[in-house]
Amino acid sequence: xxxxxxxxxxxxxxxxxxxxxxxxxxxxxxxxxxxxxxxxxxxxxxxxxxxxxxxxxxxxxxxxxxxxxxxxxxxxxxxxxxxxxxxxxxxxxxxxxxxxxxxxxxxxxxxxxxxxxxxxxxxxxxxxxxxxxxxxxxxxxxxxxxxxxxxxxxxxxxxxxxxxxxxxxxxxxxxxxxxxxxxxxxxxxxxxxxxxxxxxxxxxxxxxxxxxxxxxxxxxxxxxxxxxxxxxxxxxxxxxxxxxxxxxxxxxxxxxxxxxxxxxxxxxxxxxxxxxxxxxxxxxxxxxxxxxxxxxxxxxxxxxxxxxxxxxxxxxxxxxxxxxxxxxxxxxxxxxxxxxxxxxxxxxxxxxxxxxxxxxxxxxxx
Numbered sequence: 001x002x003x004x005x006x007x008x009x010x011x012x013x014x015x016x017x018x019x020x021x022x023x024x025x026x027x028x029x030x031x032x033x034x035x036x037x038x039x040x041x042x043x044x045x046x047x048x049x050x051x052x053x054x055x056x057x058x059x060x061x062x063x064x065x066x067x068x069x070x071x072x073x074x075x076x077x078x079x080x081x082x083x084x085x086x087x088x089x090x091x092x093x094x095x096x097x098x099x100x101x102x103x104x105x106x107x108x109x110x111x112x113x114x115x116x117x118x119x120x121x122x123x124x125x126x127x128x129x130x131x132x133x134x135x136x137x138x139x140x141x142x143x144x145x146x147x148x149x150x151x152x153x154x155x156x157x158x159x160x161x162x163x164x165x166x167x168x169x170x171x172x173x174x175x176x177x178x179x180x181x182x183x184x185x186x187x188x189x190x191x192x193x194x195x196x197x198x199x200x201x202x203x204x205x206x207x208x209x210x211x212x213x214x215x216x217x218x219x220x221x222x223x224x225x226x227x228x229x230x231x232x233x234x235x236x237x238x239x240x241x242x243x244x245x246x247x248x249x250x251x252x253x254x255x256x257x258x259x260x261x262x263x264x265x266x267x268x269x270x271x272x273x274x275x276x277x278x279x280x281x282x283x284x285x286x287x288x289x290x291x292x293x294x295x296x297x298x299x300x301x302x303x304x305x306x307x308x309x310x311x312x313x314x315x316x317x318x319x320x321x322x323x324x325x326x327x328x329x330x331x332x333x334x335x336x337x338x339x340x341x342x343x344x345x346x347x348x349x350x351x352x353x354x355x356x357x358x359x360x361x362x363x364x365x366x
Contacts (some may be wrong), residue, residue, distance in 0.1 A: 018351035026340045035331030039149035041139045042323035101144035146328045153325035179305045190298045193291040227258040
């Protein structure tokens with residue numbers, strides 16, 4: 001038996017190495033490797049359904065943000081970040097736990113390892129996967145005690161929710177502060193334009209110079225119509241009456257009076273200097289437009305401010321837990337049978353390839 005074994009080792013050293021490797025690796029996985037407990041959780045991000053007014057904030061300042069999948073990816077990256085690792089180390093003692101437990105291949109060798117190496121180890125013990133079809137985030141945490149695995153998973157969810165809320169509120173808060181500052185300036189401008197308009201009305205004693213101009217235009221048009229009627233009447237009387245007749249002379253006096261009245265009203269409308277109503281009306285219209293624009297801008301800013309506040313509420317993210325962090329009752333890692341089987345299959349496959357190469361080499365030599 002011993003002779004047969006010696007011949008097999010000499011004849012097929014690669015198969016001998018393969019079997020020894022399989023035995024050693026199987027020994028490690030089944031005997032030596034320390035148990036790890038896995039806490040699992042499934043979460044989804046929800047936003048409150050807040051009705052927004054028709055006025056869109058994006059029309060004034062632009063809006064951003066992606067869908068739920070984008071938010072879940074941001075949450076995943078934060079949970080796997082160095083910042084998250086530092087927070088876990090400060091609160092739960094990440095370094096101490098993983099350096100005091102585990103076998104030689106799975107433990108954290110150096111409790112004072114630099115943050116770069118610690119982060120690499122962290123990524124081996126925390127697995128976060130996005131299920132794009134279901135729109136959920138699956139969180140898995142491996143620990144050497146069930147309490148630590150559960151506490152770490154719970155802290156990941158709480159810290160992730162806080163981070164998403166802070167990130168969502170940051171932009172909204174900046175927009176609100178900007179709009180509140182603009183509101184103060186726009187309100188002052190609105191009050192100034194209204195005061196200028198009132199002062200102008202008080203100065204000229206006119207509530208609406210434009211309406212006064214329109215009224216005078218209507219008076220002038222009426223007077224011109226009366227003048228045309230009297231001129232036609234005069235021409236008709238002159239055709240059969242003497243120029244010295246009382247009736248014709250009365251019509252002439254009426255025509256002269258109407259012309260004087262039309263001239264007086266026209267001078268009020270278009271006088272070149274002084275308090276001409278056309279100039280007063282033009283100045284009034286300018287002030288009125290300025291006041292109207294200031295009022296519309298102020299109203300839009302009020303609507304924008306209210307919409308931004310509603311946007312801040314909509315951007316608040318709540319981590320809804322579909323599966324709360326599991327408190328593991330027995331270790332599920334490492335998967336001893338699976339790891340040993342995979343290693344054995346790969347090793348045998350490589351040994352078989354090496355055997356084929358040796359056979360091909362021998363055939364060529366012969």
